[in-house]
Amino acid sequence: MSIRGLKKKQPKTFKVKIITVDAEMEFSCEVKWKGKDLFDLVCRALGLRETWFFGLQYRIKGMCTWLKMDKKVLDQEIPKEDPISFHFLAKFYPEKVEEELLQEITQHLFFLQVKKQILDEEIYCSPEATVLLASYAVQAKYGDYDPNFHEPGFLAHDELLPKRVLRQYQLTAEMWEEKITAWYAEHRGIARDEAEMNYLKIAQDLEMYGVNYFPIAQNKNHTDLLLGVDAKGIHIYSINNRFSPNKSFEWSAIRNISYSEKELTIKPLDKKAEVFKFFSSQLKVNKLILQLCIGNHDLFMRRRKVDSIEIQQMKAQAREEKARKKMENQRLAREKQLREEAERAKEELERRLFQLEDEARQANEALLRSQEAAELLAEKAQIAEEEAKLLAQNAAEAEQERQRLEITALKTKEEKRLMEQKMREAELIAVKLVKESDRRAKEAEHLKQDLHEAREAERKAKQKLLDITRLNYPHMVKYPQYSLADTKDTSYDKGSIKLDLKDIDLKRLSFEIERERLDYLEKSRKFEDRLKELKSEIHALKLEEKQSGLYS
Numbered sequence: 001m002s003i004r005g006l007k008k009k010q011p012k013t014f015k016v017k018i019i020t021v022d023a024e025m026e027f028s029c030e031v032k033w034k035g036k037d038l039f040d041l042v043c044r045a046l047g048l049r050e051t052w053f054f055g056l057q058y059r060i061k062g063m064c065t066w067l068k069m070d071k072k073v074l075d076q077e078i079p080k081e082d083p084i085s086f087h088f089l090a091k092f093y094p095e096k097v098e099e100e101l102l103q104e105i106t107q108h109l110f111f112l113q114v115k116k117q118i119l120d121e122e123i124y125c126s127p128e129a130t131v132l133l134a135s136y137a138v139q140a141k142y143g144d145y146d147p148n149f150h151e152p153g154f155l156a157h158d159e160l161l162p163k164r165v166l167r168q169y170q171l172t173a174e175m176w177e178e179k180i181t182a183w184y185a186e187h188r189g190i191a192r193d194e195a196e197m198n199y200l201k202i203a204q205d206l207e208m209y210g211v212n213y214f215p216i217a218q219n220k221n222h223t224d225l226l227l228g229v230d231a232k233g234i235h236i237y238s239i240n241n242r243f244s245p246n247k248s249f250e251w252s253a254i255r256n257i258s259y260s261e262k263e264l265t266i267k268p269l270d271k272k273a274e275v276f277k278f279f280s281s282q283l284k285v286n287k288l289i290l291q292l293c294i295g296n297h298d299l300f301m302r303r304r305k306v307d308s309i310e311i312q313q314m315k316a317q318a319r320e321e322k323a324r325k326k327m328e329n330q331r332l333a334r335e336k337q338l339r340e341e342a343e344r345a346k347e348e349l350e351r352r353l354f355q356l357e358d359e360a361r362q363a364n365e366a367l368l369r370s371q372e373a374a375e376l377l378a379e380k381a382q383i384a385e386e387e388a389k390l391l392a393q394n395a396a397e398a399e400q401e402r403q404r405l406e407i408t409a410l411k412t413k414e415e416k417r418l419m420e421q422k423m424r425e426a427e428l429i430a431v432k433l434v435k436e437s438d439r440r441a442k443e444a445e446h447l448k449q450d451l452h453e454a455r456e457a458e459r460k461a462k463q464k465l466l467d468i469t470r471l472n473y474p475h476m477v478k479y480p481q482y483s484l485a486d487t488k489d490t491s492y493d494k495g496s497i498k499l500d501l502k503d504i505d506l507k508r509l510s511f512e513i514e515r516e517r518l519d520y521l522e523k524s525r526k527f528e529d530r531l532k533e534l535k536s537e538i539h540a541l542k543l544e545e546k547q548s549g550l551y552s
Contacts, residue, residue, distance in 0.1 A: 014074065015083035018042050018056070021112035026083060029073060036069040042088055049314060050106040052299065055091035058084075065288055066091060089113060092295050093210030095231045095303065097200040102318035104193050111140070111196040114203045119162055123208045124243070127165045131176075133199055134160035135183030140195035145185040155180065191329050207243040211235070212292055214285055216264075216278040227278065229292045231300065234266060236276075249276070251300040257293050259286040412541055419538050433527060440520055447513050 012031045016038065017024060025045060029038055035056065043051045056067040060077055067086060068076060078084055090113050094100035101107045115137060117123045118130065125133065137160060142150065155177045166176070187195065203209055211228040218225065226237040228245065234254070235245035249266055256267040264286050266276040280286050307315065 016073075017083040017085045018088050019085060020046070020088045021109060021116060031074060032072065034070060034072050035067040035076070038073055038086075039067070039069060046088075046105060046109075048103065048105055048109075050101070050103055053090050053092050053094070053106065054088060054109070056086040057089050057091075058086050063282075063284060065284065066291065091292075092299055093231050094204075094299075097204050098197060100303070101197075101200070102314050104321075107193060107196055107200070111199055114200060114209070118203065119159055121162050121164055123203070123206055125162070125203075125206055127168065129202065129206075130161050130165050131179050132183055133202055134180045135187060136195045136199040136202075138180060138184045139187040139190055140192045140199070143192070144188045145181070150181070152177065189333060191325070193325070211242075213237070213242065214280065214289055215239075216280055218278055225278070227289065229289065229296060231296055233300075234293065247276075251297045254297070257290060259283075259290055262286060264289060416538075416541055419534065419541065423534055423538065430527065430531070433524065437520060437524070440516065451513075 013028045014031060015026060016029055017026050025042070027038070027041055027045075029041075039051070039054075039056055042056070043049075043054075048054070057064055058067060058078055059065075060079055067073065067078075073084075090110055093110075097107075097110065101110060114123070115133075118125050118133065138155065138158070139145075141158075142154075152174065156173065160180060161176060190198070209230075211230045214227045214229075216225050216227045224239050225246075226239060226242065228235040228237055228242070233248055233250040234257075235249075236247040237245050249268065253269050254266060255269040255271075256265075258265050258267075261283055262279050262281070264278055264280060268275070280289070
């Protein structure tokens, strides 16, 4: 067979891109493959066995629809692109996630999809619940909280809260992170799959969880209602309220669902009950509603039947896997605890070692300081001994000086006594001199008076002599050149002699008085000088006595 013939027999293929919540994959599909062939290929690639929850979704003409499993892929109304893109998503939701989601991969895919729907505000969640859900999402991503590793700002690049919640409260990113971290720290010891399951258990109680909404009308002109399809049944909502349905039909109470063109009819199991009819905008919408109703109804009935062998095996494997993971987690927790205890013991030993090293260093430093102190004390002792000798020597000198000062003080007292005696004598002499001076002054005054009287007598005598001469010798007036000495009158000669003698006595007396006055002045000056010397000597003695008292 030729190579060309082999090439002709190779099947034709086309490329598809499968987009999951957290990954993308590309496959080559044969032209003849049906939707189930492609779906099974994707499930095998993911390792997924709980396939009944999922489907392949694509968007055509602004409407999301699901790939049909029983028709060829290329025969369906799919986008004309290369590769053809499909989203692998959960199509049906479990009533109780903890009982129905058996595989970890199934649980992880549901967790990622529900988390995205909450963040995109397709499922409404209160702000308090969003913070709690965010803390479980952080636990699933980062593991146990470690303040040394998870420093402030480690959630800055993670989208954890809906924008509606962020706009509703005037809180900074740091404040939100603090609130989430407070919850996150309490989840210590929870494994990733447990954190994701706790997230889903909280989310499944939300009113909009697992509900597919479609706009409908009770007549052909108005679309004033919403029809919701979920795992429990069909619900009718007002256009502005997606939380509380106005009317509900549980799957167990529905007998039949059918559509004709845009009209869709729900027949209750109770034949007496009213048949509910409504209109949709397009025929495709009715087909999609019917497809979702059939799938959810089948799962609803399946949950209430005995599990198949495959489901029983999967549940047994899930239980074994959970038990194994539980033991593994316990073992890991125990190892982690032992490791933490070992690390704490190591840190304690290191701390103790550091403390002992520090104590040894301090002891060495203390020893060195003690040695230095001993040397200093020895030097101080030697200095103190020398100072003691010096003080003893100074004490001896001081004693000698004290004795000398005592002797000096005695001498000073004696000299002081002598000086005081001299002063008293000098004062007595001064008193005597003053008295003598007064007496001499009085005598001088008397002498001056006598001298004045003598001169007055002499003047009178001369005047009398002149008068006598004029009377007895008138010719002498005419001849004044005539001297009395030339007369030979005896009486006159006698009178002249007496006059001369008396004049000589007066001169001598005046001279003596002047000489005594000068002597008195000289003695007074000498006495004053002596008094000044005595005063300076007394002052010097007093200063020496004061200094001697201070020194003592």
